[in-house]
Amino acid sequence: MSDGPANDEREPGGSLSAIDKASFKRELTDVVPHLRAFARGLCGRPDLADDLVQETLLKAWAAQDRFEPGTSMRAWTFVILRNAYLTDMRRNRFRGEYDEGVAERILTAPAGQEEPIHLSDLHRALLTLPAERREALLLVGAGGFSYEEAAQICGCAVGTIKSRVGRARAALTEMLANGSIPRRSSDDDVAHSAILEELDEVAAGNGVSSRP
Amino acid sequence: MASNFNQGGSNGEGDDGAHSRPPEWADGLKQLYDSVVEEALPDSFKDLLDRLDAIDPARGKGAARDGRDTSQ
Numbered sequence: 001m002s003d004g005p006a007n008d009e010r011e012p013g014g015s016l017s018a019i020d021k022a023s024f025k026r027e028l029t030d031v032v033p034h035l036r037a038f039a040r041g042l043c044g045r046p047d048l049a050d051d052l053v054q055e056t057l058l059k060a061w062a063a064q065d066r067f068e069p070g071t072s073m074r075a076w077t078f079v080i081l082r083n084a085y086l087t088d089m090r091r092n093r094f095r096g097e098y099d100e101g102v103a104e105r106i107l108t109a110p111a112g113q114e115e116p117i118h119l120s121d122l123h124r125a126l127l128t129l130p131a132e133r134r135e136a137l138l139l140v141g142a143g144g145f146s147y148e149e150a151a152q153i154c155g156c157a158v159g160t161i162k163s164r165v166g167r168a169r170a171a172l173t174e175m176l177a178n179g180s181i182p183r184r185s186s187d188d189d190v191a192h193s194a195i196l197e198e199l200d201e202v203a204a205g206n207g208v209s210s211r212p
Numbered sequence: 213m214a215s216n217f218n219q220g221g222s223n224g225e226g227d228d229g230a231h232s233r234p235p236e237w238a239d240g241l242k243q244l245y246d247s248v249v250e251e252a253l254p255d256s257f258k259d260l261l262d263r264l265d266a267i268d269p270a271r272g273k274g275a276a277r278d279g280r281d282t283s284q
Binding site: 021025028029032033034036037038040041050053054057058061062063064065117119122123126137138141142143144169172173176 | 235236237238240241242243244245246248249250251253254256257260261264265267269
């Protein structure tokens, strides 16, 4: 996210050739479904997630002269989306809410268990995690990013990502194993305040956008 | 209800560290993610992508303001 134009073929003013612009737009278009999936995992509600993606697309478009061709558009836009999410969380304090659309789909029915795990269980459990662990798990476990890539996106050390993913996995395993997944109403507040507490730390210490 | 079940065999929370083998629900994360990736793109995104060409990236701040307006 450097604005140093040192090894940049483009004009310093940030104006791009028509070809650059077209290929940027093509790449941006291609990652929209992934942005929607990441956003949905972060904030739960489809409508809020899509608002976040639209905001991200506009910001990415406005900042396209800072995108280095050949690097991962998905990773670059995820950083923008993540920062927009953190900002919105702090500003609006919107809460992670469940996506009713995933409601009763069966995820897996492990041998030896009386009841199958439903996708909705996993989804609800995921949304109770502190934001930083949730995003780490989403990036690695759902988005298929390496620990190194996830660390770059979140602006933290690889070891930190590994630790967050490990804790997130342990928490989800615990919740799913014990059936201790918070239900809809009151537990939300607990989860929500936990998220907000961690947010301050995340946003203050680890913002990628503040790095050179 | 569905989540209220007894754990059968061994699970991943043992003593072998934070990230041993992925837990059995791990595939569900990909399912959640992929199910959104595979959704048809809503028209609002097509409209937005169409509109981008009209927004000059050099006027980044103006574009950001536009974004705020449209996202309500």
